[in-house]
Amino acid sequence: MISVEKVCKVYETGAQRVTALRDISLEIAAGEFVALAGPSGSGKTTLLNLIGCLDSITSGEITLSGTPLARLDARGRNAMRRDRVGFIFQSYNLIPVLSARENVALALEVVGGLGARDIKNRVDRMLAEVGLSGLEDRRPTELSGGQQQRVSIARALVKEPPLVLADEPTANLDSRTGEETIALMESLNRLHGTTFVFSTHDQMVMNHARRVIRLRDGEIASDDRGNAT
Amino acid sequence: MNALTMAARNAFRYGKRTLVTASSIAAAVMFAIAMDGFIAGSETETIRNLRDFETGEATIYPPGYFADRDALPFDRFIELADRPAIESVLAGRPATPRAILSCELYLTEESFAVPGSVTAVLFAVDPERDRAVFKTASSVSAGRWLKSGDSGVVLGSWLAEDARAKVGYTLTVECRGRGGFYQTFDAPVIGIVTTGDPPVNRDAAFICLSYADELLALSGGVTEYAVRLGGAESVTGSWARDRRLASETARIRERLAAARVDADARDWREIGADTLKLLRAQTGETTLYLFFIFAIAAVGITNTMLMAVLERTKEIGTLRALGFGRARIRRLFLAEGFIIALIGSAAGLVLGAALTWYLTVRGMDFGFMLREMDIGYRITGVIRSAWNIPGIARTVLFTLAISTLVAWFPSGAVLRREVADILRNGR
Numbered sequence: 001m002i003s004v005e006k007v008c009k010v011y012e013t014g015a016q017r018v019t020a021l022r023d024i025s026l027e028i029a030a031g032e033f034v035a036l037a038g039p040s041g042s043g044k045t046t047l048l049n050l051i052g053c054l055d056s057i058t059s060g061e062i063t064l065s066g067t068p069l070a071r072l073d074a075r076g077r078n079a080m081r082r083d084r085v086g087f088i089f090q091s092y093n094l095i096p097v098l099s100a101r102e103n104v105a106l107a108l109e110v111v112g113g114l115g116a117r118d119i120k121n122r123v124d125r126m127l128a129e130v131g132l133s134g135l136e137d138r139r140p141t142e143l144s145g146g147q148q149q150r151v152s153i154a155r156a157l158v159k160e161p162p163l164v165l166a167d168e169p170t171a172n173l174d175s176r177t178g179e180e181t182i183a184l185m186e187s188l189n190r191l192h193g194t195t196f197v198f199s200t201h202d203q204m205v206m207n208h209a210r211r212v213i214r215l216r217d218g219e220i221a222s223d224d225r226g227n228a229t
Numbered sequence: 230m231n232a233l234t235m236a237a238r239n240a241f242r243y244g245k246r247t248l249v250t251a252s253s254i255a256a257a258v259m260f261a262i263a264m265d266g267f268i269a270g271s272e273t274e275t276i277r278n279l280r281d282f283e284t285g286e287a288t289i290y291p292p293g294y295f296a297d298r299d300a301l302p303f304d305r306f307i308e309l310a311d312r313p314a315i316e317s318v319l320a321g322r323p324a325t326p327r328a329i330l331s332c333e334l335y336l337t338e339e340s341f342a343v344p345g346s347v348t349a350v351l352f353a354v355d356p357e358r359d360r361a362v363f364k365t366a367s368s369v370s371a372g373r374w375l376k377s378g379d380s381g382v383v384l385g386s387w388l389a390e391d392a393r394a395k396v397g398y399t400l401t402v403e404c405r406g407r408g409g410f411y412q413t414f415d416a417p418v419i420g421i422v423t424t425g426d427p428p429v430n431r432d433a434a435f436i437c438l439s440y441a442d443e444l445l446a447l448s449g450g451v452t453e454y455a456v457r458l459g460g461a462e463s464v465t466g467s468w469a470r471d472r473r474l475a476s477e478t479a480r481i482r483e484r485l486a487a488a489r490v491d492a493d494a495r496d497w498r499e500i501g502a503d504t505l506k507l508l509r510a511q512t513g514e515t516t517l518y519l520f521f522i523f524a525i526a527a528v529g530i531t532n533t534m535l536m537a538v539l540e541r542t543k544e545i546g547t548l549r550a551l552g553f554g555r556a557r558i559r560r561l562f563l564a565e566g567f568i569i570a571l572i573g574s575a576a577g578l579v580l581g582a583a584l585t586w587y588l589t590v591r592g593m594d595f596g597f598m599l600r601e602m603d604i605g606y607r608i609t610g611v612i613r614s615a616w617n618i619p620g621i622a623r624t625v626l627f628t629l630a631i632s633t634l635v636a637w638f639p640s641g642a643v644l645r646r647e648v649a650d651i652l653r654n655g656r
Contacts, residue, residue: 049648052550055647055648055649055650056647075554078552078554079552081550082551082552087551089547089652093543093550095544096242097238097239098235106548106551107551107552110551110553155551
């Protein structure tokens with residue numbers, strides 16, 4: 001599913017060079033539920049960004065579903081994000097002027113090929129799946145943090161991508177809501193077989209992961225498959 | 230969710246800012262429409278007065294006269310012998326022979342409080358035939374218009390004021406007759422005309438052509454034949470109508486040549502070329518002024534869109550992460566700029582139309598300055614606007630186009646960045 005081979009990421013700001021990832025190599029199989037753990041600045045988010053085509057690789061190669069990402073131009077990376085990857089963000093990143101239904105529908109509209117009725121049916125089904133039936137017409141400001149994150153999860157999954165990347169999905173939630181959210185992600189992973197890769201430094205969240213890859217200073221410190229079932 | 234709906238919601242998300250920007254656009258559109266209507270009204274009035282009081286729709290001149298006409302040469306004439314041929318070429322169209330010369334009006338009678346003289350332009354006209362081409366005869370504000378055989382003079386109203394002349398006073402007119410001899414004669418003021426045309430009000434004195442013929446030894450010679458080609462209703466100048474007038478004038482020129490009459494026919498546009506140039510220059514000045522107004526509105530919308538982009542950088546990143554292409558996101562901002570411009574344009578259209586309506590009905594009185602100052606317009610007092618529908622459409626479309634276009638740029642800098650960078654540094 002995902003193959004990361006000797007990947008480096010260097011940020012250059014003027015004369016300053018910051019190496020965020022150093023020679024990272026790993027493999028993630030389809031259907032895995034993987035946590036990227038580590039302290040702030042360890043490279044978790046950077047690795048997620050590179051896998052999700054949100055950033056460009058400095059050196060090395062990442063292959064996603066057989067497609068080498070380093071060779072893709074901007075258009076190709078855009079198509080990859082659109083068709084093959086769903087994103088869940090720490091602060092939900094919902095569009096405030098859109099209702100829950102419209103936010104989720106955006107992900108389908110950008111893919112295209114579906115009529116308005118089909119989009120609505122799929123979106124409502126997805127929102128029901130994440131427990132938001134009856135709240136479809138509410139705007140983000142009318143929803144709690146946990147509900148917003150559920151909308152975000154629905155948006156990531158509605159187009160049925162093979163891969164969902166989540167950057168600290170529970171960091172802005174209280175522990176109970178956070179646990180509910182990660183449990184929801186886990187159940188969706190089992191139900192749909194979608195690969196989930198998420199970053200976290202929350203032990204409770206890591207406990208749900210079937211594989212925990214720990215990063216430190218841009219390198220893999222450990223790769224623990226202890227929770228794998 | 231189409232781009233326009235999302236853009237509309239975003240536009241109303243920052244209601245006050247949208248209101249301020251739309252207001253500046255509305256002000257620009259309102260001024261542009263009102264100014265355009267005012268210029269159109271001034272031009273229409275100027276052209277109407279030019280034709281009704283100075284040029285007719287075409288004029289036949291003696292050879293070589295046209296180029297020197299501003300100096301009022303009195304040594305080139307359409308002779309009496311040629312006049313039947315000219316009448317024949319004109320084939321019954323309303324036409325009036327005139328002899329025009331400069332003169333000095335002396336105010337030496339006891340009636341005048343201050344003795345002295347004023348320079349004037351003396352129009353020797355056929356009182357009846359002149360009515361068919363010019364509206365001077367129907368602009369009498371005191372006394373009466375000339376009758377055939379009259380030995381009196383009709384003055385323009387400002388000239389009468391300058392000469393402190395009233396109906397019943399007698400002026401001494403000094404001028405040169407045909408051949409250059411000096412002629413001086415007394416003429417009672419029998420009427421005063423107040424026209425819409427400043428040069429007539431300011432400089433014109435009218436006497437009977439038959440009386441002038443005797444006094445100035447014209448021997449039937451005149452300096453011009455003014456012609457009305459298309460009837461009295463043809464005062465407003467559409468492009469097609471002017472083209473027809475020009476071609477008719479050209480035909481008259483050809484027929485005069487065929488009839489072996491040595492004379493030159495010119496349409497009103499050629500005769501009033503200087504005035505039309507001045508109108509164009511003034512329109513150009515106003516366009517420049519309007520350009521600055523629109524530039525301010527454009528800066529306003531650029532600023533608004535820049536703020537929108539900066540405030541919504543994270544949303545842009547999210548849309549990019551969802552797979553929205555750069556062009557599609559730009560279209561969202563274009564649509565937002567378009568909606569703000571649409572609100573502003575609609576408000577400006579309503580306000581501009583209301584102002585134009587008021588100015589078409591009531592007008593603005595510029596009499597205080599037009600009396601003393603020649604600003605090129607052939608208008609004496611109240612300037613009224615005219616509806617210029619193509620101009621209004623142009624203004625609104627231009628505003629929409631410019632406002633939408635300037636909304637293109639602010640998102641560019643953000644969209645060039647990596648998506649991760651946009652998400653990391655966006656609000």
